Amino acid sequence: TEAPVNLPARYKREIPEGDSRLRIVCSDCGFINYENPKVVVGAVVREGDRILMCRRAINPRHGFWTLPAGYLELNETTADGARREAWEEARAKIEIDGLIAVYSIPRLSQVQVIYRARFAAPGIEPGPESLEVGLFAWDEIPWNDLAFPSVRWALEHYREVGDAEHFAARTNPPGELGNF
Amino acid sequence: TEAPVNLPARYKREIPEGDSRLRIVCSDCGFINYENPKVVVGAVVREGDRILMCRRAINPRHGFWTLPAGYLELNETTADGARREAWEEARAKIEIDGLIAVYSIPRLSQVQVIYRARFAAPGIEPGPESLEVGLFAWDEIPWNDLAFPSVRWALEHYREVGDAEHFAARTNPPGELGNF
Numbered sequence A, B: 001t002e003a004p005v006n007l008p009a010r011y012k013r014e015i016p017e018g019d020s021r022l023r024i025v026c027s028d029c030g031f032i033n034y035e036n037p038k039v040v041v042g043a044v045v046r047e048g049d050r051i052l053m054c055r056r057a058i059n060p061r062h063g064f065w066t067l068p069a070g071y072l073e074l075n076e077t078t079a080d081g082a083r084r085e086a087w088e089e090a091r092a093k094i095e096i097d098g099l100i101a102v103y104s105i106p107r108l109s110q111v112q113v114i115y116r117a118r119f120a121a122p123g124i125e126p127g128p129e130s131l132e133v134g135l136f137a138w139d140e141i142p143w144n145d146l147a148f149p150s151v152r153w154a155l156e157h158y159r160e161v162g163d164a165e166h167f168a169a170r171t172n173p174p175g176e177l178g179n180f
């Protein structure tokens, strides 16, 4: 067993007693670093027929366009996380009014919880992780410069649900795993 | 800063450079153990008017009743995880046909993704984490011996949606945080 990438050599991948999967274990002290899937929370925030998007100032996919979204923090609800990310990335105050989708990106061990939202207050500007932010009508969306496949999924699923009061949450399009 | 519970003393909680939150950091080698919220996946599996439940053989809440559910594994979709848990806990082969809810339990940093499902094959029996498993009509459900508040939420939300083909996913009941 080799040390996992980016970790000191004393960390090995092994199956702890009573477990059935490989974990990262410290061969000095036995500390088990359970790696867990990560939760991404985000929102399609719309004003009239326009949708809020952010151009990424960070890797991966620096310079490409995304929806305001990011990792859920400890002790946070998914809705609170989506509101926080809209603030951090676009200085937008938003109000959630529906769950658009729960996507799984198994290669990245990601679960994405994507809400529909409106602006709770006017104004957007780039936060530290955005190069620029903007509101785009459907035909103005930078389709060729989207950061991730799931950005397209969320936009298309939002397009399906529109302003419906009740709608079923979507999942990955058939056969798509979100790899990029 | 004290060592987090259950970790050797060289692990301290501190805010790494460029970060804004407390993380668990090894004071010997600087390894940062990012703790992340955990994803629980599960299902309300029904046959006619009866619902599959499992009596827990493990802590927490040993001996209490729950839905088949557990932690999502790495590289797994949420739907695959829910199917795996139904097999592990009740030896049930299930077919998912809707998303009942996405709950947040912020004190436990849990996101719960709960599906509606049917049996894809007959037969249930207790897996290693269940003392017993059973199918319960609504009035037979062991309401006073449920393991977690979110078990009740999921049952009640299933009751609302029934066999509807399309329905909006539910979230925590107003004001409820799922503490137990």
Ligand SMILES: [Zn+2]
Pocket (backbone or CB within 6 Å): A026, A027, A028, A029, A030, A031
């Ligand atoms: Zn160690």
Ligand SMILES: [Zn+2]
Pocket (backbone or CB within 6 Å): B026, B027, B028, B029, B030, B031
């Ligand atoms: Zn160390």
